[in-house]
Amino acid sequence: MEKTYDPHAIERRIYAEWESQGRFAPSGQGEPYCIMLPPPNVTGTLHMGHAFQDTLMDTLIRYHRMRGHNTLWQGGTDHAGIATQMVVERQLARDGISRHDLGREAFLDKVWEWREHSGNEIQKQLRRMGTAIDWSRERFTMDEGLSQAVTEVFVRLYDEGLIYRGKRLVNWDPVLHTAVSDLEVLSEEEQGHLWHLRYPLSDGSGHLVVATTRPETMLGDTAVAVHPEDERYRHLIGKTVDLPLTGRQIPVIADDYVDPEFGSGCVKITPAHDFNDYAVGSRHDLPLINIFTVDACINDEAPEAYRGMERYEARRKIIADFEALDLLERIDDHKLMVPRGDRTGAVIEPFLTDQWYVKAGPLAEPAIKAVEDGQIRFVPENWSKTYFEWMRNIQDWCISRQIWWGHRIPAWYDQQGNIYVARDEAEAREKYSLDASVTLRQDADVLDTWFSSALWPFSTLGWPEQTPELKTFYPTSVLVTGFDIIFFWVARMIMMGLKFMDDVPFREVYVTGLIRDAEGQKMSKSKGNVLDPIDLIDGISLEDLLAKRTTGLMQPQMEKRIAQATKKQFPDGIPTFGTDALRFTLAALASSGRDIKFDLGRIEGYRNFCNKLWNAARYVLMNTEGQDTGTQGGEMRLSLADRWILSRLQNTISEVHRQLGEYRFDLAAKSLYEFTWYDYCDWYLELCKPVLTGENVSDEEKCGTRHTLVSVLEQLLCLLHPMMPYITEAIWQQVKTPAGVDGETILQRAYPEADTALTDTAAEQELEWVKTFILGMRRIRAEMDIAPGKPLPVLLQNAQPADRQRYEANAAFIGFLARPESLTWLEDADTPPESAMALVGEMRLLIPLAGLIDKDAELARLAKEIAKLEKNLEQSETRLNNESFVARAPAEVVDKERARVAEMRNALQELQAQHSKIRQI
Template structure:
């Protein structure tokens, strides 16, 4: 092994070894089948922290179950990402001053395939960097032949069953991309706007009603004004009519419980053609639905001639000006509102009335609800089932069509009379409906929503509609790891489709993760300049390169300056190369069940140190066993030292605890358990306890051999325990350890070794109790040294009070260890009546360890040092307490920042109390 741990020198080469050996493919036989579906990332995408988090957890589970001997499949692949991918290629064409229409549909789709084949593999290459043990031989793509056949089959069957239909309804419309969007593709953020108050005259001339709106141009499509039925101000007006300004159309005054009497004037304009809530109200009251917009969000011929052809924002200005001229503009107020924007184009999305294809969701939702109610699917944490039920029990029909060219083209054809025919091909349609060659048919131009094909992912990736062996072996899959934000869009739809087409649930458990946030608890976003690329953490990046990366492509100079300032302040030195294992261990350690995660660079730095500690400890072991006999023998057990017996007991307990925690998806607790055993039990204690055994020439060879065997066997088991979380470093170390651990050449890789909980390591509660006493004795003396600033090598006279006969016997049995590690100058056992001088004290159970301070420290120098430390603390405490007493800071700063400051104050106060107590003890000398 190299002297120092260098992730770059081992990670990529190690992954290539794994992949070349095809060890991620499920074996032909096994204890049980275990399968995880990779949520397919967009083919246009790159790895972000959310991916890194979820992939770490999935890979941990996969490697863990693989080591249990299961037939384990991590089914991977990518999503064709209709809108995102089409935009990439259209931008390339725009650079050549071309559009997709210049190429035509067939040539454009071919160009997209060319791009996918040449440039669409970035994220899968990055997944390999993360250590994902996906079975790449089974990699799927939502537009490959097999999945395309599954999509076609599902669409036709659902249509024939009356569960797919075409209808005119309101959708999220992107006026730049000219397509409907799903709710997940619409990002709503608060922006500054205005609230305009207009007077709508009563038709009988008896007065007016005042309505308020944030979108004045839509008033040209109003078909009613609504008030709350219990609002006394307007009760007598219900049923009367308004004469719509600028248009002249008479529209009714209606009553509906949806209206909030307290908001604005209590009167609401109703535009069913351009607002989802208004559309629902229009359905309840049988109101006309008027579309006033074109696909470009310009005003169409349904509005007065003066406004036709105007862009929606130009029309807004004109409408406001005209109403003001007529004396109907009552007032204008500044107003913050949620503005919906397309996540790809960035343009403001409009509710738009258009013909689309829909899935009837109600009949599909009923069995999907029951599957969770009866426990065939379990959510972890369980509270997410409530979110699932709430949405499923109020489900609306699913718009599945998109007005783009890249995707699964809808298998529907139209004749000249507008009749629609659905089939697997045009030939099937003609044969099924008796349509001769003289009947011209045109296929629907739309493609299916990307979520439609991904809803089939659990069974289409395993070969459906063919009844493959993979379907028999791995469906239903074992667990789905996903974020809460796509429970509706993906999880629920997979359950509906799985129940309908497979007659069974697609997975047994759904582990729902939280979001990765920055160290202050803020959501990561490019506009905030707090996004972290996991590859940057793995490989390292300079501050200059990090700034250049974050500001690349930003059109607004002010935004670029803001992000540069934020970046240089937060990361003045960029990121060092932490390596994949440190990142993975950090993410696992932070994975508290279902909660959002605050990612702190301090944590990953700590776990990089953990990897270094493991590497150095392994080098120590190898140096002590190289060329030595460390094989197990019949007499090994009887020659084990107390430390050997103790570490084996701790290993057995650790393996059992980690197993329970991983089975319960408590990755954080498992990581903590493994960290504590590795750092403290094995490295800090056991390795130190072996030194007097191995270095003392008087130690019998049989005892040395037993210790060497324990050193190697425990290290090898520890590497297995850690491997699911940190696969690279453990594989690299294990390769060097293997020859000394008696492992045959038939086992080439660490992941082929069994999970250690199955090894039957001997338990020994007596040894653990005995060694805990030894550790407490050593730790007590070390703590006194640290508190009193006494040099580690300086021998200390130890006085012992309140001891028992068992304490004396233990000291006698382990005197060699205690003298080697604690370095007492002498040990004096005092009787109960003996007076002890002023001393520092440590407890070992009830026994007192006393260190006389006279002559050990310079009293005046130590008091001066403590006074200086306390003074520094007092100054920092005063500053922090002033911040917390500032109401402006407490009220305006993020809650996480305020809490962090409070925690800091509490920590400083505790430290000050300790230093003050220490000062009083020394002063009393």
């Protein structure tokens, strides 16, 4: 083994070997275990959310493969209709070309060309993360097989009356000229205005005041609504108002939707431009007047004076006209939630268009029942409540998009506008008995990307063909996903799986939290706190990081803010941590909570963990290579330390199995870390030394210890492998020979199972006594600032016969690790000199202090530390006693300060006790 651990030297080589040798393909043996990779966008690059979820999925896949399951991790990418089309259109725009210049077919050729040459970046990054995806089965939502599945599902649903075409309100992006899903709409609070407008009553008896944040939509008003119980307006219900600027009269209606306490209690109703108003309009049979074009300009339905104006230009003119007519009551500053398209940043408009819809209610009923009956289990269970809330209030699903890249809707129209749905045009003519004289044109729209994603669990396995893979791996075992797409993806997969496979698509849904930065802030480019997993793996200089984050494409003020945040967080850039340190960090953070704080301090700690494991392996190999490790059937005798570590290993194995079975990756990682660092490295490797180097130790005892050293390490590597694949493979290749195990890769090893015959409670209790003895002496050395190598006289008081027996049996361990100069067993009547004390059970371990320390120097040192601590404590307590600080500071800052005060108080108490003890010498 190399002297130092270098992740760069092993990671790419090992992954290339795994992939070239087909190590990730299903074995064909054992119980099936399958996970579907949530398909990342073909335009995307790996972010921390991907890295987090992919680490957890890969841990499960490797764990179950090592347990003998027939394991498949099905990977692939999503065609990402809107995002991909935008990427290619931007490339064309640099050459002064639009997609319309090329035409549909030529443009789609350009998209496929881009996908071939530039659309595979995220797959490369997934490989860097060590993901054990079966790349030979990689799928793409636009490949031939999946496209066939999409068409098949659409036609079947249409034939059953579960897909229809209708005119309804949708989220409309006026830049992209397409409907978008709720997930593609980002609503953030912005400063705006609330305009209060006067609508005169038609009978001349006065006016009503309505308030609106979008005055331009008043051109499409078809009613004013009041609450039916509002005494101020009950007498006006059924009357009309003159809608200013339009020459139209609209009715005053009564509806419970109106909040009498908000504004004037009168609400303008614009059914064609507001989702709530649409519902009111449906209840009252109000006309729908659409006043916008596809690019949010005023159309010919509005008065001539405003036609062709951009919406905000029209807003300014409308307000000016209201003011000229003395119909503008007032304008208030008002904060409101503004919906913007996540791709374009344009304000989204509710827009009335013809779209294709899935009738969701009939599909939702069995999907709800599947979770109620336990066919699908959510982990944590509380997410099932979110699922039920969405599903029981489900609306029909708009599945059409007005773009070119995607699955084109399999519907054709004749010259009269009649619709013919079929798998292709030939089938449409046969199915609907259309002769050659009927001219057909295919619908220009494509399907929402989520439609093909909803079929992912069975389409990727070959459906509608009844393939062996479909039979073997459907239903899949678990879906690992974020809470934000439970409705958009998870629920729809359940509905489609039950509909077309007559079974749920997965048995469990493990819902992960959201990765945030160390301060709990959401990661975003604008905040300059985004972390690229590959930067953490490979490291990156500050200069390169700044160049990557400030691309010159943003506003100068934002560029400056990002640069400042980057310099503050990474003054020296990001060091190389390697994949295994990143993966173990992510696994250790995977608690059952919703938000997860990612702190670079954690990954640095786990990089040290990798070093610790590497150095431990080098020590083991130095003491076992070319030596008798008991693999040839030679005589062995196990020491107390051997029996202890083997027993601790069985406990760890059982705990890891239990925690991974419950998706508590954090607790499994904690168990593995503590066993590796504390039990194996800190204690067992030290306890081995007096056996391996002792002069009066038998060959059988040395053989037993060498066997335990290497066999425990080999099993530990197997336990760690699912979370830390690279370093464990690299070490295992060196360790397998002295450990006496076969195989070309650790992937072929069975995951360890606990052996109850090796559980030794007595050995654990006895070694805990030894550890307490050693730690007692170490603590006294540290407290009294005594050199670690200085032998110390030890007095033992209140000892029981069992204490004497344990000491005599383990004197070699204690002598080697604690260095007692002499040992005296005191009788009950003996009065010991002034000593430092530690407890070993009920026995007192005493170290006489006279002559061991420079009393005056130690008192001076302690007095200086006490004074410094008292000053810091006073400052923190003053801060916490300041009501303004407690009220204004973030709760996390206040909590951290309180915890710091508690720590300082405890430390001060210990220092004062130590000072008092030394004064009495």
